[in-house]
Amino acid sequence: MNMKYTITTPLYYVNDKPHLGSSYTTIACDAIARFQRLNGNNVLFLTGVDEHGQKIERTAESKQLMPQLHCDEITEKYKYLWDKLNISYDRFVRTTSAEHSALVHQFYSKVLKADDVYMGRQSGWYCVGCEEYKDVDKDDKKPICSIHKKELEWRDEENLFFKLSKYQEQIEKLIQIDGFISPKSRKNEIINFVSKGLKDFSISRINLKWGINVPGNKEHTFYVWFDALLGYVSGSLCDQTSPELTDKSLCNWPANIHVIGKDILRFHAVYWPAMLLSAGMETPRSVFGHGFLTREGQKMGKSLGNVLDPIELLEYGGIDAMRWYLLRDIEFGEDGDFQMRRFVDIVNSDLSNTIGNLLNRTITMSKKWFNDKIPVDATLLAESPLKYQSELRINQYMKSFKDSNFKNSANAIIELANSANLYLNDRAPWKLIKDIANKEIVAHDIYCVLESCRIIAILLNPFVPDLSIRILNQLKIDSSTINFQQALHWGMLDPDNGLQNPSPVMEKIEFNET
């Protein structure tokens, strides 16, 4: 097939170090990217950071750093974490890069040509945290932002405006398209919002140095959102060094999916497509707004002091545990609750007890009775109930994964492992082998279970690539070139290939309350 498939995480705001929420989004994207690659698609997996805006400027100031240095510092933390989480991104976009600002200028000139920009005046109470004007009473003397609990600032300034209202009908049509906005519940909210009439929005700020300058308007810099969203384009250009918005240069555009948190869905599903329409570019194929994570039933926040640091979690449970738990136990799209007890239980049960132990017990038997080779009768393979099971579960897995239903996909893997465990208990090869006449039957049984393990390892790959490779290594399978189309056929395991000595592929996590 070899289709181009472009997937993006949000460009994370470098106001602070990465938190569990951004890790969650990024892990989900990584799973999708890996899944698509295994399906033979040519994937461009894009992530990056959004570095401009007043909030950054002030944060840097409070740290007595130049904004750029502050951004560099935080950007490094993101890169470090993505590295630790084995995120297979292809490009990392920085909105402070020269290429990016060149692209923003190019894009802006297109929007200008479309006659979609005008100078307007905006006054009102402004929240720097939100980077947004708030609808509050003008007579109020000390209004406070309901989200940030900070005092608002009075602003009265000239801004450039983008004619969002002009795209009312086109946006209405776009958001109706089946699959454009997921999950469905959020789609309805956006439709509702758009139906009330789109208002033009400002795309520039004055008196803000930390931003990309607006050509022709010295005092102005671009509003962070206008700037940040374009990072998706600058990151997906074929040749990033010479940003030109032509059909050729846009070979990775449009994005197949923007994965974001539910809080910024409107920017992605409404503002962003309108901007692209204005510039005569294609709109993204889909936008997925996932839910938020709470911790032990409570919102995570600095004020509550219950923020879960991804690095800490990683050190505690390991990368496979973290990735597995987030993808397997939390409904993608819905809000989810992180519970330490459950984290430990789920990971131990699924990865150590069900899958790890299955592999371990089977390899042990194989080594004990057949040394390295399994004398299996190939003609019998086609009739194994495990063959049927694996096909059933592969189907379930594929179907669910395409809907970004990671939970159900992961369940399919566990079901297959359960079946294999049951099969062993049922066949009891350790009893059969006592009669040497049964050796062939036992070989067949062992082979079928090992083959199930191989398929399990491959299906696990997008979820927990490290564990997947550890399993394949024990089966002495080269993990560097696998793809679904070839690898998911029953009977691909070479019986003469030999096996590595078994050692637990997944250590258990010990639960300790902290």
Place this chain on the structure above:
RNA sequence: GUCAGUGUAGCUCAGCUGGUUAGAGCACAGCAUUCAUAACGCUGAGGUCGAGAGUUCAAGUCUCUCCACUGACACCA
């Protein structure tokens, strides 16, 4: 305030157009047990299905009211 969604075992959730003793996984208890990471397997205990009222021969499943949580919009701060 308006609209939408959710509320089912300790935890995470299934239960389509109403129909016999409400399900799964995890956790827990007991049994069994080595091929295996005290793992796998079997058995079991656990729910007045958010509350109340109504429709019906029959409601987790339909109607109404209320409560809690989540979100959107509006309003206020």
